[in-house]
Amino acid sequence: MTIKELSEIKETYIDERKRELEEGVATVDVHMGTCGIAAGGRNVFSALQGEIERLGVANVKLRVTGCAGLCSMEPMITVHLPGQTPVKYGKLDAAKTREIFYSHILGGHPKAEYAIGQGLEKPQKRVEIE
Amino acid sequence: MISSVSKIAYCASRSCKFRKPIDVRSLLQKALDELGYRDRIGLVETECLISCYQGPSIMFLPGGKVFQVLSEEHFTETLKGFFASLQHPTSPLLSEPRTEKEIPGIEHLDFFAKQQLIVLRNRGHIDAEAIEEYIAHDGYLALYKALTAMTPEEVIGEVKLSGLRGRGGAGFPTGTKWEEARKYATFPKYVICNGDEGDPGAFMDRSVMESDPHAVLEGMIVCGYAIGARRGYIYVRAEYPLAIRMLRTAIDRAREKGFLGRNILGTGFDFDIDIYPGAGAFVCGESTALMYSIEGKRGMPRIKPPRSTESGLWGKPTCLNNVETFANVPQVILNGGAWFRSIGTEDSTGTKVFSLTGAVKNVGLVEVPMGTDLRTIIFEIGGGIRGNARFKAVQLGGPSGGCLTEQHLHLPVTFDSLQDAGAMMGSGGVVVMDDTNCMVDVARFFTQFSVDESCGKCVPCRVGLKVMLGTLEKIIVGQGEPSDLALLERQANHIAATSHCGLGQAAPNPVLSTLRYFHDEYEAHIREKRCPALVCTDLIRFEVDAEACKRCGLCAKVCPVDAITWQKKEVAVLHRERCIRCKSCIRACKFKAIH
């Protein structure tokens, strides 16, 4: 591994994300730390997966990420749609998740009643590779 | 662009049908038949697609474009028009991106806005199993910088400059520890990451190991380089299976990419890491005990000196740091010690992650600059007390810490600031208690915990704690005598003064701090044989206070054994001969009329 390869991995990933956004791929982060799983995160994940498979939707990407920090709102997801501020949802179950899937992820209209907030946490100070 | 459509989803929700009673399914079937697309395009039923203002919606898949069916007339033509308007084979999901105004921005939510993330910077953002994502967020860049552009001494110098101190609780300066470990020319040397997060109520290390395991690995590798070690261990509690799995995956990925193993980044530096699952012993969080445990022995602390940096694992120089400490290291190297120093206070630099639990509204992980006061943590980030209860105490630092009260909420939290008040920051567990918690009972809980977890090596901890527990239990069942308070204090001070390791020395803290700030509660238990929080069952009379009773009958409803009788507009009557003292009525009564 050289610095060039390291930056290549980084750039490839960033380009990939950019391309996905341009192609209109929606990304849903399901926050599945221990707390999230214990609160029912797996049900939320399989509800989303189930709908994606049933409808054969190609442009919704599911990701498993770690705890988002707000345990009392678990299980949580963050929905990233192209051209839209990401929205965090909390205290979900399979039924609420399906509503979000149709209304927001496919339909583009966030479900305000289940949302915690929109936007991401403060971006960290970035350091340029020399 | 009919070729891009494989399915049409149609809304089958009731409200759509109510708005316009159109049978979308047969309509679609008919139209597709007429167009000859029947075999190519499937139909699926969905729940509500969007708030359809005019009529039922249909969605073209896989693209996800939504149309509304406004009329049954000429539907085949309409459908053709829909197909024609599908310009791009993979059209964006949204025709017009729209965000509801009523969803607040994260920057307006105290829980998120008041935090500053260094250790938790990747929380919820990255897939811990994909090393590429970590790299894309500047991962392993610090390792690269350290190995290619810095000498081990410079790395240590940067860590020293940062002022980083051990996040496990003791607060020993990390740079100094590394420097010590580097000094000895005995090899091999070891790096150990302490992931035996034992304090009840603390879970920040678990979260870091689960959601950002590479940050921990990177910190450890940098440490190995700095002190001249080639081998590292992560000691993780067996109660954290997901953390262990994530770390295992991370180690495999890091080996594949050449961040672990031989000749790392082509610099000739070799380093590898193994995971060591602990077997459940609180005392193994103590560094010397932890090392014995890795050696396969009973985890009992030994006398220091020698320090572990001189003679640790297998008698070799060993550098042991906590998970959160290691996770800070890459950021210190990347952004410089001066940057890190600029955050927090003079003596406690950087941020600290707290796990905020108990009676607060927002339970979760909170990372704030060192020196943030308790009020901000509990009432702003935590959103205050849940329900109608009132704030009573905050317990910090686990079984080694103490309970503080309202009068301490202005105190900044740093390694040293809470000591005068009788508590400590510890590893960062913050358990908030409201007026339904009895502080004598809380003291008993922690003492019981320390009794269970005492390794048994020294008498003050093994026997002394047990004796102290006996005194507390006597008070709780109503047999306390006025002289017990002085006795308790004496017992606690003896244990603190004479125990062998830090755990025994700190074990009486919960008793001492509650004695100090909740003396009246002890007094109530002893002199009035009364538990003000109505927790200690033996001290509850189970009587209805006729003056306080609002005659609502709720207590009679919840009683599982019908021991309470009530008639409309009458004070409830509790029949003690039938009562099983389950306290259901006490919790149900909104007027505190049963005590």
Place this chain on the structure above:
Amino acid sequence: MRSELVHQFSEEQMAKVDAVIEAHRKVPGSLLVALEKAQDITLYLPVNLQRYIAAGMGIPPSKVSGVVTFYSYFSTVPRGRKVVKVCSGTACYVKRSGEIMDRLKQKIGVGEGEVSADGEYSIEEVRCLGACGLAPVVVIGEETFGLIDPEHVEEIIEKT
């Protein structure tokens, strides 16, 4: 000694235990790991099995026993097929985990360290599971239940 153990466990289990012993016999400091793996196979470590492992690894039985009794992960008595673990961490405690423990004991009809008559359940108190955000927490087998209402704790047994 082995034949007695085969009777108590099974040939298959003992063969696995033998493999664990063989794999760790010569590795210094691997006793703890070997015991963890052995218990994963046999579910508990009675004294005769401890002696067997000690002999196999060339370690005095007292040392093995010392380690087994030190760490809460090990059990010297049989456990149920499903182990009900009640978290006793601070956050759970202040949310009435003691009461949950009592109710569960009553529901299953066992005390701590006992196995129910049908061999299905045993109940244990465990140190903080680190799921404090969902306190009070109970783990049954592999499944974690959070935010338990002590008044309705019996329901979670019915769910498993």
